[in-house]
Amino acid sequence: MPKSIYVLNGPNLNMLGTREPDIYGRATLVDVEKLCRAEAKQHKFDVEFRQSNHEGDLVDWLQEARAKKAAGIVINPGAFTHTSLAVLDAIIASELPTIEVHISNIHAREEFRQKSLISKVAKAVICGFGIDGYRLAISGLASLVNAKSK
Numbered sequence: 363m364p365k366s367i368y369v370l371n372g373p374n375l376n377m378l379g380t381r382e383p384d385i386y387g388r389a390t391l392v393d394v395e396k397l398c399r400a401e402a403k404q405h406k407f408d409v410e411f412r413q414s415n416h417e418g419d420l421v422d423w424l425q426e427a428r429a430k431k432a433a434g435i436v437i438n439p440g441a442f443t444h445t446s447l448a449v450l451d452a453i454i455a456s457e458l459p460t461i462e463v464h465i466s467n468i469h470a471r472e473e474f475r476q477k478s479l480i481s482k483v484a485k486a487v488i489c490g491f492g493i494d495g496y497r498l499a500i501s502g503l504a505s506l507v508n509a510k511s512k
Contacts, residue, residue, distance in 0.1 A: 365406075365433035367503060369398045369496065370423055371413035372440030372449075378465075378493075386465050389493045398436070401497045405504035407433060417448055424452035433507045434459040436499040443468070443478045450479045459506045461499040464489035 371391065374381060379390035395411045402409045410432070412423055420442065427435055435458050442449045443464070453460050460483065467490030468475045481487050486502055488495040 365507070366408040366410055366427075366430065367402060367433050367500065368410045368412070368423060368427040368435045368437075369395075369500075370420055370435065370437045370439075372420060372438060372442045373415040374440055375413050375438060376415070387492050394493050394496055397493060398496050398500060401500040405500065407500070407504065417442055417446055420446075421448050421452040424449070424456050427458055428456040432458055434461070434503045436461045436463055436496060436503060437480070438463045438465070438496075439480055443480050444474060446479065450483060453480065453483050459485045459503060459510075461485060461503050462487045462489075463495045463499045465492055465495060466490060 376391055378386055378394065379388050391413055398411055399409050414420060420439065424435065435453070435456065437453070437460060439446065439449055439462070462478065462480045462484040468478065469489070478487070485506055488499050491498060
């Protein structure tokens with residue numbers, strides 16, 4: 363049975379394709395999910411793909427990933443990147459390899475967007491590649507998981 367990875371998306375990512383397309387592009391969250399499922403399949407992973415505008419949902423899903431012994435997590439926390447100690451603590455508590463993803467290059471944006479609480483505990487951070495960053499994150503996570511199992 364393939365191992366699962368959790369791909370979690372925070373607030374406003376449900377608006378991809380229509381929200382600030384000059385920054386985030388025209389791809390939708392459905393497009394992101396298709397890309398993630400295709401990449402995960404290449405690495406023999408199942409995907410739990412979810413999005414919420416509510417911080418507690420992300421915390422619950424991070425705890426679920428731990429309980430279900432997921433292989434790892436890919437997370438785009440959206441604005442919670444900069445504000446959520448709850449999401450940070452849930453990632454730490456999950457004890458799972460976590461890759462932080464951002465569609466835009468957060469380091470080239472407003473000063474408040476350049477600070478990430480999540481980066482401090484993520485195994486890697488990918489930003490600025492558009493939605494292709496998710497594919498890169500899944501590929502990188504697969505490398506981490508496979509290296510750990512050897």
